[in-house]
Amino acid sequence: MIKTQGLSLGYHHTKVVQNVDLHIEKGKITTIVGPNGCGKSTVLKGISRLLDPIEGNVFLEDQRIGELTSKRIAKKIAILPQIRRAPEDIRVRDLIALGRYPHLNWRGKLNQKDQEIIEWALDKTAMTNYADRRIDQLSGGEAQRAWIAMALAQKTELMILDEPTTFLDLSHQLEVLELLSELNQNEGLSILMVLHDLNQAIRFSDQIYVMNKGRVICGGKPDQVLNESILQQTFSVNADFYPDQRHHCQHMIAYKSHMG
Amino acid sequence: MNSKVDRRIKILIGIFLFFVVSLFWGIAKGSLEISAREVISAIFSDENRVHHNIIFNVRLPRNLIAALVGINLALSGVTLQGVMNNPLADPGIIGISSGAGLAAFIVMILFPDYSYLVPVGAFAGALLTTFLIYSLAWKNGVSPIRLILAGMAVSALLGAAINFLMTFYPDRIAGTMSFMVGGLSGRTWPDFRMIWPYSLIAGTGCLLMSYRMNALLLGDEVATGLGISVERTRRIFIVLAAFLAASAVSVAGLLGFVGLIVPHIARLLIGSDYRYLYPATIGLGAGIMVLCDCIARLLFDPVELPVGIIMALLGAPFFLYLIRERKGSL
Numbered sequence: 356m357i358k359t360q361g362l363s364l365g366y367h368h369t370k371v372v373q374n375v376d377l378h379i380e381k382g383k384i385t386t387i388v389g390p391n392g393c394g395k396s397t398v399l400k401g402i403s404r405l406l407d408p409i410e411g412n413v414f415l416e417d418q419r420i421g422e423l424t425s426k427r428i429a430k431k432i433a434i435l436p437q438i439r440r441a442p443e444d445i446r447v448r449d450l451i452a453l454g455r456y457p458h459l460n461w462r463g464k465l466n467q468k469d470q471e472i473i474e475w476a477l478d479k480t481a482m483t484n485y486a487d488r489r490i491d492q493l494s495g496g497e498a499q500r501a502w503i504a505m506a507l508a509q510k511t512e513l514m515i516l517d518e519p520t521t522f523l524d525l526s527h528q529l530e531v532l533e534l535l536s537e538l539n540q541n542e543g544l545s546i547l548m549v550l551h552d553l554n555q556a557i558r559f560s561d562q563i564y565v566m567n568k569g570r571v572i573c574g575g576k577p578d579q580v581l582n583e584s585i586l587q588q589t590f591s592v593n594a595d596f597y598p599d600q601r602h603h604c605q606h607m608i609a610y611k612s613h614m615g
Numbered sequence: 616m617n618s619k620v621d622r623r624i625k626i627l628i629g630i631f632l633f634f635v636v637s638l639f640w641g642i643a644k645g646s647l648e649i650s651a652r653e654v655i656s657a658i659f660s661d662e663n664r665v666h667h668n669i670i671f672n673v674r675l676p677r678n679l680i681a682a683l684v685g686i687n688l689a690l691s692g693v694t695l696q697g698v699m700n701n702p703l704a705d706p707g708i709i710g711i712s713s714g715a716g717l718a719a720f721i722v723m724i725l726f727p728d729y730s731y732l733v734p735v736g737a738f739a740g741a742l743l744t745t746f747l748i749y750s751l752a753w754k755n756g757v758s759p760i761r762l763i764l765a766g767m768a769v770s771a772l773l774g775a776a777i778n779f780l781m782t783f784y785p786d787r788i789a790g791t792m793s794f795m796v797g798g799l800s801g802r803t804w805p806d807f808r809m810i811w812p813y814s815l816i817a818g819t820g821c822l823l824m825s826y827r828m829n830a831l832l833l834g835d836e837v838a839t840g841l842g843i844s845v846e847r848t849r850r851i852f853i854v855l856a857a858f859l860a861a862s863a864v865s866v867a868g869l870l871g872f873v874g875l876i877v878p879h880i881a882r883l884l885i886g887s888d889y890r891y892l893y894p895a896t897i898g899l900g901a902g903i904m905v906l907c908d909c910i911a912r913l914l915f916d917p918v919e920l921p922v923g924i925i926m927a928l929l930g931a932p933f934f935l936y937l938i939r940e941r942k943g944s945l
Binding site for chain 2: 400403404405424425426427428429430432433434435436438439440441442443444445449450453454456457459461463506509
């Protein structure tokens with residue numbers, strides 16, 4: 356779906372990310388992990404055209420992303436950045452309707468099909484009962500689901516999310532991740548995201564890229580990628596790995612070396 | 616949802632009724648009182664020649680100009696508030712007041728014989744200043760905060776130039792008063808012809824782009840994700856706002872209050888969905904301006920007050936009342 360080739364990104368000519376080669380496969384959940392400041396959010400920005408590359412290229416289905424119009428990309432990729440805002444009095448349904456923006460003609464009128472997609476997005480995210488609520492009357496978890504519903508209404512093949520679990524309590528974190536996993540399995544939505552919690556990344560991802568100091572250290576299936584030496588190298592922690600019988604993946608418990 | 620839409624449509628109808636009533640009142644009231652029925656008959660026939668003349672040559676153009684000035688300033692303000700994501704934004708922020716002010720001062724003080732050039736000069740000064748501020752704020756695109764700061768700096772600079780002129784030509788300040796406060800005294804058809812194309816074109820532009828403004832309100836990154844070229848959209852909106860405000864200022868002088876407060880009154884009444892907020896701002900801008908201009912003419916008749924004073928005297932308390940009544944919206 357998306358490939359990056361020798362991608363370098365930065366702000367004001369200072370490179371934050373260097374020579375990144377990623378391959379985001381169709382129908383998969385891909386997660387980028389790494390310590391604070393490693394450049395993972397910057398990579399997401401590069402892939403979602405919020406930041407122009409200094410060197411290298413981003414390819415969307417073999418076409419350079421810089422050669423596509425923003426509107427065409429918007430029909431293929433939905434993004435949910437961390438920096439976003441909404442007028443406090445906007446209703447959930449109106450927010451989700453804006454997800455249809457790239458599909459509308461110049462008059463911006465929603466047709467029957469758009470309305471059906473909005474209802475579908477409400478239903479998928481379990482927000483139907485909140486459709487007429489104001490966004491400022493929602494809890495953090497509900498608001499996150501509303502934003503995901505907006506991205507969903509865009510009807511794209513890929514959704515890019517920058518730390519979708521930040522500021523949510525554990526229950527709402529799992530709710531969001533299970534929602535994404537469900538959308539991936541039942542709707543065939545490809546997902547690229549940044550996560551902080553490594554165990555959540557292992558459990559919910561098909562593919563993980565580990566970044567450190569602006570470079571990609573390794574990438575692949577979760578149990579192949581995350582091991583003791585990688586964790587030591589990138590996060591400066593030691594870790595023990597245990598099998599998680601319920602989710603058929605590994606579970607890790609990390610500790611700082613001097614306390615081990 | 617339907618009831619919600621209905622409510623907003625009802626508010627819009629109410630706002631436009633308010634405008635129509637204000638307009639009739641504005642035409643009927645004055646040194647010579649004309650009843651509503653006479654207004655209508657005088658518009659559609661010229662039997663009563665005195666009334667017909669007063670209405671057609673004096674009251675009608677002046678009230679229409681008031682309406683357009685109100686529309687332009689309010690639309691400009693509400694557009695800038697959206698684009699800058701800043702509730703304090705008004706046409707002054709992109710240098711309209713300082714640019715028009717300095718240009719008008721130069722004409723009025725240095726070249727008093729050419730005072731008929733004040734409107735054209737103010738218009739050009741306003742647009743040039745907007746262009747200057749936009750260029751100065753440009754650095755791989757224009758961020759709202761950089762634009763606001765550049766605007767403040769440039770306005771301070773031009774303000775210094777105005778003060779410089781005032782210091783050296785204290786005897787000529789009196790003539791500049793009416794422009795600085797803003798007023799519509801003696802405005803008639805030529806002024807109307809100067810402003811209406813801008814109201815029509817830029818106003819239509821705003822209305823057509825209202826849904827794009829809604830998307831822009833979600834932040835630059837979300838808007839980009841929705842396929843909007845944020846930089847270009849912002850530039851279009853700023854150009855529209857600049858033309859709206861510059862044409863208004865060139866006709867009416869520096870009316871400060873309309874561009875800031877009318878959008879907020881509209882927002883408090885109808886919410887921040889620009890598909891409704893834009894029409895509401897148009898109706899309120901026109902209605903409030905016509906009403907205030909009428910009061911300004913009547914209050915100390917035959918002495919006319921500059922409408923800017925009435926605007927602030929009536930509008931500010933009403934606005935404070937709205938803020939306190941409507942909790943949660945501001």
